[in-house]
Amino acid sequence: MALDCGKTIDEISEYLDSGRSPYDPEIETCPDCLNALDALERAGRLSRDLIAADAAQLPEPSESWFDGVMTAVRAELRAGRSIPLSHPDPRVSMSVTEGAVQALIRASGDAIDGVFIGHSRIVGDVEVPEAPIAVDITASVAWGESLPAAAGAVRQAVSEALAQHTELNITAVDVTVEDLHRPFPSKDTA
């Protein structure tokens, strides 16, 4: 199946698949090729639109369907490593799970206006008291907020929360702003 200019649909669709790179001047300056590229791109997009239109037509799944998924999900939640907490009585052993500490990290970072915490990772031998521990965090910041200020605020909030609630020897809190998002009304409630 060839276009008027001689190129085949195959060549055009392979070019589209490769992300239109490396740039092919023959294709990119030929009106027939450009039309075909355009038609192919549009057809792909329309296929996704067709399914989206279907989505609006189908009945919603029931709440019990959603519950079914989330029950199974929570049943498989990994608590992670056990982080020891000290106690004056040597017969008592207390610990907090890594999962709980990550929830703490997320909550303290989320509390900063305009910030969502994404990924959080606790690096180091948490099961050994006093072992140096580093925390890696990614975040998304609302448009219009200063990125360095937001990253700094997260770093401070997380450091304080960890100091208050754990005995971990935190040597570094690394915050990477990986994403930006549209600002929404303030999260503060009356």
Next chain:
Amino acid sequence: MRADESGPVTDLQAAPDGILAARAASGDAEAFDALLRRHTRIVRAYVYRIVGTLSETDDVVQDAFLTAWRQLSTLRDPGAVKAWLMKIASREAYAHLRRRPAHDTLDGFDRAAEAGLLPEAAAIRNAQLQALSLALDALPEAQRRCWLLREVGSLSYTEIAEEMNLPLSTVRGNLSRARASITIQMAGWR
């Protein structure tokens, strides 16, 4: 220690996909719940086109999200979670088809339209979507399936070959012919 007992609860509905996926990979079940609610309808519509009945769709989509939860750590680009979910749904749907009795050969695409839950191609209001729907209807089953897996499911050629149990060259051929047919039929549109 319950991190969620004080302060405002984070409104995850407002968070971008990438944040939700990254948090879910770090063990945040609430974030996964938000992803589930955000993308269930589109995944469901796509699976419905493949398997053809709502009850099978409910099962397949539930399995797909559970698989996604278990494999979250393998997701390299959290921002691409939606395409990743569609890919997993494709695999679950085809695994389901392979388990179905051999005599049940009616294509999901045809079943879905016949059941009356989705409009017939001729009844689609949007003219461009209608043109695409008619073009898809006119394709032979194998070409249509390859097309959907590629354009909606985001599968690579190799992945399509695996799912449909076809040689790679056959998949290329099917996609090439599907693209040519669709491009010609859609060529009236600007």
